[in-house]
Amino acid sequence: MKTGKDKSELMELKHDAVPGYRGIFSVVFTLSLLYMAFILFQPCF
Amino acid sequence: MTNSILPALIFIIGGFMIPFFRGRAKSIYMMLIPVVGFINLINIPMGNHYLMGFSDFKLVLLHIDRLSLLFGYIYHIIAFITVIYILNFKNDVEYVSGFFYAGAALGAVFAGDLFSFFIFWEMLTIGSVMLIWARKTKSAQAAGLRYLLVHAFGGLVLLAGIVLNFTETGSLEMLKLTLSGPGSYLIFLGIGINCAWPVLHPWLTDAYPEATIGGTVFLSAFTTKTAVYALARLFPGTEALIWIGVAMAAFPIFYAVIENDLRRVLAYSLINQVGFMVVGIGIGTELAINGACAHAFNDILFKGLLFMSMGAVMYRTGKINATDLGGLYKSMPWTALFCCVGAASISAFPLFSGFVSKSMVMEAAASGSHLVGQKSYVIVWLVLLFASAGVFHHAGIKIPFFAFFGHDAGHRVKEAPLNMLIAMGIAAVLCVFIGTFPKPLYNLLPFAVDYHPYTISHVLSQTELLFFSALAFTLLLLSGIYPAEMRALNVDADWIYRKSGKALYQIFDTVLNPLNAWCERLVRGAATGTADFFKDAGAKISIFVAVNIWLLAGYRDKHLEIKKQKLYNDILQGTLPAGIGAAVTITFILLVYVFI
Numbered sequence: 250m251k252t253g254k255d256k257s258e259l260m261e262l263k264h265d266a267v268p269g270y271r272g273i274f275s276v277v278f279t280l281s282l283l284y285m286a287f288i289l290f291q292p293c294f
Numbered sequence: 295m296t297n298s299i300l301p302a303l304i305f306i307i308g309g310f311m312i313p314f315f316r317g318r319a320k321s322i323y324m325m326l327i328p329v330v331g332f333i334n335l336i337n338i339p340m341g342n343h344y345l346m347g348f349s350d351f352k353l354v355l356l357h358i359d360r361l362s363l364l365f366g367y368i369y370h371i372i373a374f375i376t377v378i379y380i381l382n383f384k385n386d387v388e389y390v391s392g393f394f395y396a397g398a399a400l401g402a403v404f405a406g407d408l409f410s411f412f413i414f415w416e417m418l419t420i421g422s423v424m425l426i427w428a429r430k431t432k433s434a435q436a437a438g439l440r441y442l443l444v445h446a447f448g449g450l451v452l453l454a455g456i457v458l459n460f461t462e463t464g465s466l467e468m469l470k471l472t473l474s475g476p477g478s479y480l481i482f483l484g485i486g487i488n489c490a491w492p493v494l495h496p497w498l499t500d501a502y503p504e505a506t507i508g509g510t511v512f513l514s515a516f517t518t519k520t521a522v523y524a525l526a527r528l529f530p531g532t533e534a535l536i537w538i539g540v541a542m543a544a545f546p547i548f549y550a551v552i553e554n555d556l557r558r559v560l561a562y563s564l565i566n567q568v569g570f571m572v573v574g575i576g577i578g579t580e581l582a583i584n585g586a587c588a589h590a591f592n593d594i595l596f597k598g599l600l601f602m603s604m605g606a607v608m609y610r611t612g613k614i615n616a617t618d619l620g621g622l623y624k625s626m627p628w629t630a631l632f633c634c635v636g637a638a639s640i641s642a643f644p645l646f647s648g649f650v651s652k653s654m655v656m657e658a659a660a661s662g663s664h665l666v667g668q669k670s671y672v673i674v675w676l677v678l679l680f681a682s683a684g685v686f687h688h689a690g691i692k693i694p695f696f697a698f699f700g701h702d703a704g705h706r707v708k709e710a711p712l713n714m715l716i717a718m719g720i721a722a723v724l725c726v727f728i729g730t731f732p733k734p735l736y737n738l739l740p741f742a743v744d745y746h747p748y749t750i751s752h753v754l755s756q757t758e759l760l761f762f763s764a765l766a767f768t769l770l771l772l773s774g775i776y777p778a779e780m781r782a783l784n785v786d787a788d789w790i791y792r793k794s795g796k797a798l799y800q801i802f803d804t805v806l807n808p809l810n811a812w813c814e815r816l817v818r819g820a821a822t823g824t825a826d827f828f829k830d831a832g833a834k835i836s837i838f839v840a841v842n843i844w845l846l847a848g849y850r851d852k853h854l855e856i857k858k859q860k861l862y863n864d865i866l867q868g869t870l871p872a873g874i875g876a877a878v879t880i881t882f883i884l885l886v887y888v889f890i
Contacts, residue, residue, distance in 0.1 A: 266774025274773040
C-alpha cells in the first residue's frame, strides 16, 4: 500500500475530461441559457 | 450596577492563568472559563453597567441589549468548542492568545462607548497576531506582520474617526451614525478594514491560512463578526453597505474555485458569507438586521466546523492543498461526516443552519418592494442567488470533495483525536439543531421575528438551486472544463502590495535615494563651510580692521604681509596681548550689533 510519503506531491491537480461529457455539458448549458432567457424575457411576451 | 464580572475579564485574566496549570487540571480549567463566563453573562441584567469616568469622558464598559447579547452568547459557545478542539496541542501561547482574543471580542461587543470599543478593538489585533505567530513558521511570521500593519492602520483610522466624531457631536456613545462628516466616514472605513471589504480584504486570505490549526478556528469567529456587530450597531440601513456586501458575496467565489489551499478556500468563503451579513445591515429593515445577526451566529458555527475539519486533516496528514489530498473518508470517516454537515450548513441545505438565516437576508432584499417606503433590490437578490450557488460549489462541494473524496492521494492516517471529534460533533449537532428548530435562535435576535423558513416554495427553490449547482459542478468536472488546482499563489487585491509595492520600492530607490544623497551633500557642505569660516572668523575680521589701520600707519607690501601673518597666528594660537584681544572682541561685538 502506498502512503502519502511514498507518493510524490502533485504540482497540478488537473481534471481530465471523461469522453462524451463535453457534449453533454454543451447541451445542458445551451438548454440552461435558453431557459434563463425565457424566464428573463417572459414579461415581454 | 451589577455584581457580575466583566465578561472580557473572565477570558483575559482566566487566559493568563492557564500556564500555571498542568495536565488534566489545565484541560478542565480551560473548559471551565467559557462555562463560567456564560453563567456570568446570563445573570447580567439588560442596560449599562461598569460606568467609569476617564478624564472628562463617561465610559460604559458593559452595555447589554439583545444585539450585544446575541454576539456574546455565540462567542462563549464557539470559545468553548474551540477550547475542546485545541486541548491536545499543549501550546500555552496558543491557549493564552486564544482566550485574550476571545476576551477582546467580548469586550468590543459589550462596550457601551466608542473609546472602550476602540481599546478592545485593538486588543483583538494583538490576540489575533499572536495566534498567527504561534505557528512559528517563516510564512506565518511574515503574514502576521502584514496582518499587524493592516490592522494597526485600520485602528488608527478608527481612532481618528472617533476623535473627529467626538469633536463634531460631543458624544462617545455607541449609537447609530449617519455618513455625514469625516469622523463618521473614518469610523466606517476603520470597521470596514476588519470586516474585509473588497480591496481591503487581503489580510484575511493572507493570514488566516497561516495561523495555527486552532488559531484559524478562533480567527474565523471573532474579528469579522465583531466588525459585523459594529456595523449593525453603528451603521444599520446605510445603503453603501448593500453594494459593498454584494461585492463581498460575489467576488470571492472566483478565487475560491482556483485556490489550492483548502483553508484559503474557506477564508474566501468567509468573506462571501460576511457579504450576506453586510447586505442585510445595509438594507436595514428589521428582517434584514435579524437575518444578518442570525447568519453571523450560524456562520461562526459552521465556518468554525469547516475550519476544524480542515485543521484535523492538516493535523493528521500535514497537508492542506487540494493537490495533496483526497480519499480521506476511508481513514477519517467522522471528520468527513462533520465536514459534510458544515458544508451542508454553509450551503443552506434545508434542515441545516444556513437555510434558516441566509434566506432572511435574501427575503429582505427580494420583498423590500412589498413594504411601504422600502426599495426593492432585485439585482442584489440575483447576485446573492449567484453567490449562494457559488458558495455551495466552493465550500459545499469543493472542500469535502477534494479533501475526503475525489482522487485518492494515498494517505492512510488515523482518525482525528477524540477531543477534536467531540468539538466538531458539538458544532455539527448545533448546526443541525438550529437548522431544524430555528425558533430558539429567532428568540435571541434583536427584533421580534415573523419569518417562516420552511415554506414549500422556499424549500423547493433552495433545493432546486443546490441540485443545479451540483449538476454544474459534476458536468464541469467530467467535461474537463473545471480549472485545475495548482501549487501557486493566487494574487488578488494583495497585488497592490505584492507587485506594485515592489515597483514603488524600486521607484523610490531610484528617485528618492539620489535626492537624499544630494540633500545630505548640500547640508554637510554648508555645515563644513560654516564651521571652516567660524574656525578663524575672529582672525579674519581682526585682520580686516587692522589692515586699514596699518595702511594709514604706512605699512606696505612685505611688512604688511608679515604683520597680517603674525596677527593671524597670534589670534589662532591664543597668544594675542590681552588689550588687543579685548579691542578685537569689542570690535567684533560692535560689528555683529550693527549689522545683525
